[in-house]
Structure formats: C-alpha cells, structure tokens
Amino acid sequence: MSRRTLTFSIFRYNPYDPEFEPRMQEYVLEETPRMTLFTALTDIREKLDPSLQFDFVCRSAVCGSCALLVNGRPRLACRTRTDEIPRRITLHPLPFFRLIGDLSVDTGSWFAQMAGRVQSWVHTTRPFDPASEEGRMSNEQALAIYELDRCIECGCCLAACATAHMRDDFLGAAGLLRIARFLIDPRDQRTDGDFFEVVGTDEGVFGCVGLLACHDYCPKNLPLMTQLAYLRRKLALASLRPPLRWILRQIARRVA
Amino acid sequence: MTRIMTDVLVIGAGLAGERVAIEAAAHGYQVIVLSLVPPRRSHSTAAQGGMQAALGNMAMSQGDSADVHFEDTVKGADWGCDQDVARLFVNLAPIAVRQMAYWGVPWNRVVAGPRQLPDGQMVEESLEKEGLIAARNFGGTKKWRACFCSDGTGHSLVYTMDNVALQLGVHVHDRAEALALIHDGQRCYGAIVRDLRSGELRTYVARATVIATGGHGRIYGHSTNAVINEGTGMAVALDTGVVPLGNMEAVQFHPTGVVPGDILVTEGCRGDGGYLLDKDEHRFMPDYEPEKKELASRDVVSRRMVYHMRQGYGVESPYGPHLWLDIRHLGREHIEKNLRDVAEICRDFLGIDPLHQLIPVRPTQHYSMGGVRTDIDGAGYGLAGLYAAGEAACWDLHGFNRLGGNSLAETIVMGMVVGRTIARDIASSEFALSEGVIRSATMQVEERLRGLASYGLEYVYDLRQRMSDILMEKVGVFRNGRQLTEAVEELLELDERAKHLGLLSSGRGPNPEVSAALRLPGMIRLAITIAYGALQRTESRGSHYREDYPARDDANWLKRTLATWPPDADLPHLSYESVRITELPPGERGYGEAVAVAGKEGARV
Numbered sequence: 017m018s019r020r021t022l023t024f025s026i027f028r029y030n031p032y033d034p035e036f037e038p039r040m041q042e043y044v045l046e047e048t049p050r051m052t053l054f055t056a057l058t059d060i061r062e063k064l065d066p067s068l069q070f071d072f073v074c075r076s077a078v079c080g081s082c083a084l085l086v087n088g089r090p091r092l093a094c095r096t097r098t099d100e101i102p103r104r105i106t107l108h109p110l111p112f113f114r115l116i117g118d119l120s121v122d123t124g125s126w127f128a129q130m131a132g133r134v135q136s137w138v139h140t141t142r143p144f145d146p147a148s149e150e151g152r153m154s155n156e157q158a159l160a161i162y163e164l165d166r167c168i169e170c171g172c173c174l175a176a177c178a179t180a181h182m183r184d185d186f187l188g189a190a191g192l193l194r195i196a197r198f199l200i201d202p203r204d205q206r207t208d209g210d211f212f213e214v215v216g217t218d219e220g221v222f223g224c225v226g227l228l229a230c231h232d233y234c235p236k237n238l239p240l241m242t243q244l245a246y247l248r249r250k251l252a253l254a255s256l257r258p259p260l261r262w263i264l265r266q267i268a269r270r271v272a
Numbered sequence: 273m274t275r276i277m278t279d280v281l282v283i284g285a286g287l288a289g290e291r292v293a294i295e296a297a298a299h300g301y302q303v304i305v306l307s308l309v310p311p312r313r314s315h316s317t318a319a320q321g322g323m324q325a326a327l328g329n330m331a332m333s334q335g336d337s338a339d340v341h342f343e344d345t346v347k348g349a350d351w352g353c354d355q356d357v358a359r360l361f362v363n364l365a366p367i368a369v370r371q372m373a374y375w376g377v378p379w380n381r382v383v384a385g386p387r388q389l390p391d392g393q394m395v396e397e398s399l400e401k402e403g404l405i406a407a408r409n410f411g412g413t414k415k416w417r418a419c420f421c422s423d424g425t426g427h428s429l430v431y432t433m434d435n436v437a438l439q440l441g442v443h444v445h446d447r448a449e450a451l452a453l454i455h456d457g458q459r460c461y462g463a464i465v466r467d468l469r470s471g472e473l474r475t476y477v478a479r480a481t482v483i484a485t486g487g488h489g490r491i492y493g494h495s496t497n498a499v500i501n502e503g504t505g506m507a508v509a510l511d512t513g514v515v516p517l518g519n520m521e522a523v524q525f526h527p528t529g530v531v532p533g534d535i536l537v538t539e540g541c542r543g544d545g546g547y548l549l550d551k552d553e554h555r556f557m558p559d560y561e562p563e564k565k566e567l568a569s570r571d572v573v574s575r576r577m578v579y580h581m582r583q584g585y586g587v588e589s590p591y592g593p594h595l596w597l598d599i600r601h602l603g604r605e606h607i608e609k610n611l612r613d614v615a616e617i618c619r620d621f622l623g624i625d626p627l628h629q630l631i632p633v634r635p636t637q638h639y640s641m642g643g644v645r646t647d648i649d650g651a652g653y654g655l656a657g658l659y660a661a662g663e664a665a666c667w668d669l670h671g672f673n674r675l676g677g678n679s680l681a682e683t684i685v686m687g688m689v690v691g692r693t694i695a696r697d698i699a700s701s702e703f704a705l706s707e708g709v710i711r712s713a714t715m716q717v718e719e720r721l722r723g724l725a726s727y728g729l730e731y732v733y734d735l736r737q738r739m740s741d742i743l744m745e746k747v748g749v750f751r752n753g754r755q756l757t758e759a760v761e762e763l764l765e766l767d768e769r770a771k772h773l774g775l776l777s778s779g780r781g782p783n784p785e786v787s788a789a790l791r792l793p794g795m796i797r798l799a800i801t802i803a804y805g806a807l808q809r810t811e812s813r814g815s816h817y818r819e820d821y822p823a824r825d826d827a828n829w830l831k832r833t834l835a836t837w838p839p840d841a842d843l844p845h846l847s848y849e850s851v852r853i854t855e856l857p858p859g860e861r862g863y864g865e866a867v868a869v870a871g872k873e874g875a876r877v
C-alpha cells in the first residue's frame with residue numbers, strides 16, 4: 017500500500033489566550049495503515065502540538081464526544097478512517113454548540129439543559145418495591161424503547177439542522193427523539209397532553225421544517241425521520257382534543 | 273479562588289458515582305458530582321455485555337440463586353475477595369437490576385417458547401416467565417445471569433441513571449478534574465479542582481467526599497478502557513499519604529484488543545471457532561495448548577500470545593507487533609448473524625472485511641481490580657469523610673480476577689450502599705473546617721502549576737510513553753522477579769524525571785498539555801505501586817501470574833496488599849490484611865488449568 021502524506025487544516029482558537037487569534041493551522045502527517053481521526057489527532061497533539069484541543073473518550077463510536085465537521089460535514093471523528101477521505105482534511109468544531117477551544121465544543125451543557133426541558137425521566141407515582149418481582153413488559157416493547165434510547169448525544173443532528181441555526185431554543189431531533197422515547201414507555205404515566213405542553217411549540221415539534229439533514233447525518237442511523245413525523249401527527253392531535261387514552265385514564269383515576 | 277460548599281462531593285459521574293449521588297440526594301442531602309466529561313460520556317457507557325444478577329428467569333438460568341452467584345464470584349476471584357462483601361453484593365444485585373428497570377432501563381425480556389442456542393441445543397423459555405428480565409451467557413458463570421439491553425447495556429444504564437440524577441436535583445459539574453483532596457491526615461474535607469473549560473482552580477468543601485473515578489487502564493500502553501481512564505482518582509487518594517490502595521497488582525487483561533485503537537472484540541470469535549495466527553499465518557495455539565487451543569481461558573491465551581510474539585512471531589506494524597485473528601472460515605452467515613459487532617468494528621475502525629481479511633489483535637489491559645480500599649460500607653481507610661465506589665474502589669468484590677458482568681453490577685450495588693453509609697455518617701458526625709487545611713491543599717496544587725510554567729525540560733508525552741511501555745512489557749500478563757525489579761527501578765527514575773516536567777505550549781486556559789502534565793506524576797506513582805506490589809507477591813493468583821512462582825500460595829498469600837505512599841518516602845509502603853473467608857474455603861477453580869486462570873467469557877464484558 018502506498019503511503020500518503022496527509023495535510024490537516026484545523027480550526028484553532030483559545031479564548032483564554034489573548035495572543036491567540038482564530039485561524040486555520042496546518043499539520044502534516046504520514047498516514048499509517050488503519051489510521052482514524054482519533055489516531056491522527058492524538059499523534060498531532062503528542063508529536064506536533066500539545067496545545068491542540070479536541071475530545072475523545074471511548075474512541076469506539078459509543079460515547080458521542082468526538083463529533084466535528086470533517087471537510088464541512090458533521091461526523092464522529094473516531095469512526096472516520098483517513099483512507100475514506102481525501103488527503104487534504106479540513107476540521108472545524110461543530111457549529112451550534114458553545115466553543116470551548118479549537119475542536120472542542122460544549123455539547124454536554126446543551127444536552128443537560130435539553131434533558132431538563134423535556135423532563136427526561138420516567139414520571140410515575142408508583143413507588144419502587146424492592147421485595148417484588150419486576151413489572152412485566154414484552155420484549156418487543158423493550159426493544160422499541162431501546163431503539164429510541166440509542167442516541168449518543170453527539171450533536172451531529174443539531175449541527176446539521178436549519179431550524180437550530182435560526183433559533184437556539186430549538187429542541188432539535190435529539191430532544192424530540194427523547195420525548196418519543198418516553199411517550200412509548202408504558203412505565204411513564206405522562207399523558208399525550210402533558211407531552212404536548214413540553215414540545216407542542218415552535219421550540220419543539222412544530223419548529224421542524226422537514227429538511228431532515230438530522231436524519232442523514234445521524235451516525236447511529238436513528239429513525240429520526242419517522243419519529244419526527246410520528247410526533248408531529250400525534251401532538252397535533254393532542255392539541256385539538258384530549259386523546260382517547262387520556263380520557264380513559266381520567267375516568268380510570270376517578271373510579272380508582 | 274471560587275469556593276463551593278456542599279454536603280456530598282462525588283468525584284466521578286459514571287454509574288458508581290451517579291448511583292451514590294442519587295442515594296444521598298434521596299436522603300435529602302445536597303450533592304455535587306464532578307466529571308472530566310459530561311456524565312453520559314463516562315466509560316460505563318461503553319460496557320456492552322451485561323450486568324450479573326441472579327434473577328433466574330431463563331431456561332438456562334433455572335436453579336440460579338444468590339448462592340450460585342456467590343460461588344461463581346469467589347471462585348472467579350481466586351479466593352482473593354472478601355466473602356462478606358460478595359455475599360452482600362449477590363443479595364442486592366437483583367434489587368439493583370429491578371430498580372434500574374423501574375427507573376426506565378429497557379432490559380431485554382423473556383420471550384416464551386422454544387429456541388435454539390448457538391451450540392445447537394434446544395431450550396424452552398417458560399410462559400410463566402414471559403415478560404420478565406432476560407439474561408445472556410457470560411463465561412465463568414454456572415448459570416445465564418447477565419441482564420442486558422441489546423448491544424448497549426452500559427449506555428442504557430448510564431442514560432437512565434443520569435436521568436434520575438437530574439430528576440432528584442443532583443448538580444453535575446462536568447469538565448472538572450479533582451487534583452487533590454483537602455485533608456488533615458485524619459479527615460477529608462473536599463477537593464481542589466481544575467475547571468477544564470477555563471483552566472481555573474476551584475475549591476469544593478464537602479462533609480463527605482467520594483472517589484468514583486473508574487479504572488486506571490490507560491496507564492498501560494494498550495487498554496480497552498476509555499482514554500480518560502487514567503486512574504487520577506486513585507492517584508489523589510495515594511497522594512494523601514494515609515489512604516491505602518488495595519491489591520493494585522491485580523490487573524485483568526483481555527486477549528483480543530484490535531490494533532490500532534485497542535477496541536475490544538468479543539471472545540465469542542474464538543468461542544465460535546476463530547483461529548489465532550502469527551506472522552507466517554501459522555495457527556500457533558495448538559502448539560501450546562493441544563487440547564483447548566484457542567479456547568483456553570482468557571489469561572492463558574493472553575500469555576501464549578505474548579510469549580509467541582516475544583519469540584519473534586508477531587506481525588510488525590507501526591503500532592508495534594500484533595497477531596491475527598482469523599474468522600474467515602466461519603462464513604458470511606455466521607459472522608453477520610452472531611458476530612455482527614465484530615464485523616462492524618472491523619469495517620468501521622480498521623477498514624477490514626473480516627469475511628476475507630485477517631483482524632490485527634493483541635492482549636490488552638482491561639480492568640483494574642485494585643483501588644481505594646474501603647470497608648464493607650464503602651468508607652475509605654485512612655480518612656474519615658472519604659468514600660469510594662466502582663472500579664476506582666477496592667471493596668473487595670473481585671479479588672484477583674473480576675467475573676465478566678460483575679463490575680456493572682458492582683457500580684450500582686456499591687453506589688447504593690455507599691450512598692446510605694454517607695447519609696448515616698453525615699447525620700451523626702460533626703463537621704468543623706479549618707482554613708489552614710484548605711490553604712495547604714491549594715498551595716500544593718498551585719505549586720505544581722507554577723513548577724510546570726517556570727522550569728522543566730521533560731516533555732509529558734515522552735515520559736508517559738515510557739511509563740506505559742514499561743508496564744506493558746514488564747508488569748503485564750507475564751511477571752517475574754527480574755523484570756518487576758527492573759520495572760520498579762525504571763519507573764522510579766521516571767518519577768524523578770517527572771519532577772522536571774515543562775511545557776512546550778503556552779499553558780493558558782484549558783490547555784491539554786497542562787492537564788496531561790498535572791496527571792502524569794500521579795500515574796507514575798500508581799504504576800510503581802502496581803509493579804512493587806506485584807514484585808512482593810511471590811505467588812500466582814487470578815490475573816497476577818508470576819513465571820517464577822506459578823502456583824497459588826494460600827499458606828502465605830491469602831491476603832490483600834495495602835499500599836500507602838507516605839510523604840517523602842521513596843517507595844510505597846506495603847502492608848497486608850487477611851481476606852475474609854466466611855462461607856467458601858479455598859479450593860480449585862475448576863477452569864481446567866492447574867494454576868489459577870481467569871474465566872472464559874462470551875461477550876464484550
């Protein structure tokens with residue numbers, strides 16, 4: 017295999033260093049077999065420039081730390097092999113999120129506030145009884161919840177989203193998917209009406225203009241397109257009339 | 273310097289740390305959790321295999337019970353664990369799994385009806401159990417007991433745990449690194465912390481401080497652990513001079529990390545009939561293990577692989593020598609169906625098609641059994657007000673070899689126990705803080721920072737590379753007196769050189785070179801503690817294998833190493849305490865080898 021020489025052009029900025037103007041900086045590296053952007057950036061930091069900021073944790077595409085713009089497109093750096101891309105490689109931090117420095121952005125704070133806004137937990141009045149067997153659930157249902165629970169909060173969907181670029185309070189595909197995850201969870205006692213209150217707005221499901229770049233760039237291939245459509249339908253209904261399930265529950269509660 | 277006061281300070285937001293936080297918050301205390309990264313990115317997220325708890329819902333887990341789980345755990349540990357801890361753990365594990373279900377984890381569930389196991393055997397899942405939590409097989413266990421969520425058990429556990437922490441109002445301060453504990457030799461009062469967004473220092477004062485910082489895998493050159501697992505929590509404990517680390521020489525290896533990247537590929541590859549080949553594409557395992565071949569236990573295979581590479585049969589690469597894993601002959605259908613994870617790792621990270629190409633692998637550090645020594649309630653030895661949980665702790669459930677699936681369960685069970693202990697202790701203890709103690713901790717950290725900025729010719733990544741090479745080569749799967757002595761000497765030399773670390777970059781703001789340089793001296797000291805403990809332990813037990821002492825020695829070594837590093841000492845101070853044996857006297861592990869070996873496991877554990 018003939019070895020290539022890779023030229024990286026990397027966005028640099030350290031807001032805490034007054035002498036540091038935002039700029040693009042070039043690094044040249046010999047490509048090695050099976051090199052990924054994780055191995056390459058680690059090499060650059062350890063051999064060429066120890067001040068270069070970027071984030072890797074799992075380096076196996078499960079933790080969501082390392083999303084960047086690789087030649088303009090959001091992707092997980094750890095799962096990007098250099099042999100898949102041209103030898104001139106431009107790296108920018110993900111847009112939309114607050115910049116910490118160089119390629120590092122603050123996705124963590126954004127996702128934490130999103131979780132707060134959508135109240136990302138199972139709402140139930142039933143207490144936990146350590147002495148009793150677990151509540152039953154069909155395996156199908158468990159798998160369906162897991163499917164929507166697979167988001168790794170990398171931020172690619174928001175970086176690619178037109179609405180998110182116009183309004184920074186948009187919940188994005190990740191936030192809406194989170195709602196869908198709890199909506200289908202039988203353990204969560206929230207009603208469609210409750211969910212509507214949280215996301216039945218332009219910050220939520222009605223802000224989506226349907227360009228669906230989120231779907232194209234999701235590194236986990238989450239079913240974002242179908243979930244967004246499902247939520248919109250479901251919550252549009254909830255806005256018109258209390259859905260049947262809700263009415264039944266109210267009756268059940270009164271009876272109980 | 274900003275000062276933040278709280279009831280409970282948890283250092284680490286993996287499963288263990290967040291479970292402690294939840295329990296303490298549920299008792300009404302104010303809790304702050306620190307983490308190097310957003311909690312959901314903690315290493316716990318990467319665990320895919322499963323969590324052990326004896327629910328007994330599957331056909332293949334009929335007859336399982338806490339007792340059977342106990343026996344598996346103690347045997348796995350090669351009798352090196354505390355049996356009262358193992359007993360408490362196996363009793364609580366089912367509750368922990370069910371509580372996670374209650375909180376929202378989508379555990380896979382039992383589907384009634386007949387089904388075929390990978391080995392062709394037919395079993396019938398009972399209708400009575402349908403919809404209860406399912407389990408899969410992990411090696412080293414008598415029964416199927418590992419509860420799982422498809423291929424993302426750790427992910428779903430972490431996301432659910434973090435949701436509950438949010439619900440209970442636990443405050444998470446992410447991108448924050450604890451650099452030193454505030455203590456007076458008797459009691460712990462919190463920590464000095466560096467903000468990794470700005471590079472500034474902050475003081476956290478707490479009535480209870482918990483170390484839940486995960487494993488130290490990354491001090492080894494090759495580790496399956498996340499890149500942030502550098503053992504800094506254990507290092508700050510060691511740095512107090514009074515808090516002992518337990519059994520640091522107990523380090524688990526996994527035979528098949530891929531090269532480069534060290535991502536773990538499942539042992540299922542070998543279990544299903546994969547071969548290990550050398551540079552001549554010769555299948556070498558039958559030469560060493562004519563009967564079990566590639567199916568010998570994890571530790572035996574790792575040792576044979578390293579031995580074979582040392583004989584010059586490794587494949588040279590820019591990332592060092594490796595061997596090949598060959599699964600081509602298993603065929604497309606089998607690979608796509610049963611080894612899908614492996615195929616994905618090969619394609620995505622290596623650009624290799626395992627149907628037609630060989631997979632580069634080598635033995636890789638995997639789990640640290642050692643850590644901050646605690647009692648059965650999770651209280652740290654040495655300092656009041658200090659606690660530990662999870663992989664950073666030595667509770668001591670795992671002894672000299674952790675059973676696959678027991679560590680996820682340990683993080684949650686121990687987190688629950690430690691949280692309760694803290695609630696009990698805070699309610700019953702006085703807290704009086706002296707400014708002098710805070711000042712001296714702060715000054716110590718500031719001194720280190722000034723040292724970096726003002727002098728020093730040593731470059732952090734050079735020393736780090738050297739440290740991790742020494743550990744891989746001399747304190748790895750093979751150990752012997754000569755090499756361990758060399759390792760200790762060479763690491764001590766590095767310890768000296770690390771006093772002269774300097775910076776190549778400006779060091780301003782959240783500079784990663786500063787972070788690395790602040791961590792390295794503590795990492796070197798952990799490395800010395802491991803090597804020195806291994807040198808003194810003249811027996812083989814679990815994953816600690818001495819070529820010069822190949823047998824387990826219960827007469828002399830049925831005990832736990834405790835290492836402290838007194839101020840100004842040249843070496844760690846080692847003492848020993850006996851292992852508590854309450855139910856199961858030492859015997860054969862029954863894994864087939866005469867000498868102690870680790871369990872064979874069937875998934876990415």
Ligand SMILES: Cc1cc2nc3c(=O)[nH]c(=O)nc-3n(C[C@H](O)[C@H](O)[C@H](O)COP(=O)(O)OP(=O)(O)OC[C@H]3O[C@@H](n4cnc5c(N)ncnc54)[C@H](O)[C@@H]3O)c2cc1C
Binds near residue numbers: 307317500504638
């Ligand atoms: C590839 C792989 C697969 C695995 N699969 C399984 C499995 O299937 N089943 C099983 O039981 N076990 C498995 N394990 C082991 C298991 O995942 C870990 O032992 C467990 O997740 C550790 O959890 P923890 O909470 O103790 O630490 P971690 O999850 O590692 O969390 C540590 C936390 O501490 C923080 N931290 C560290 N240092 C500092 C500091 N100085 N200041 C502030 N914060 C700090 C980090 O940011 C992080 O939040 C696996 C391990 C590996 C490597």
Ligand code: FES
Binds near residue numbers: 082083092094095
């Ligand atoms: S480093 Fe975890 S997803 Fe890339």
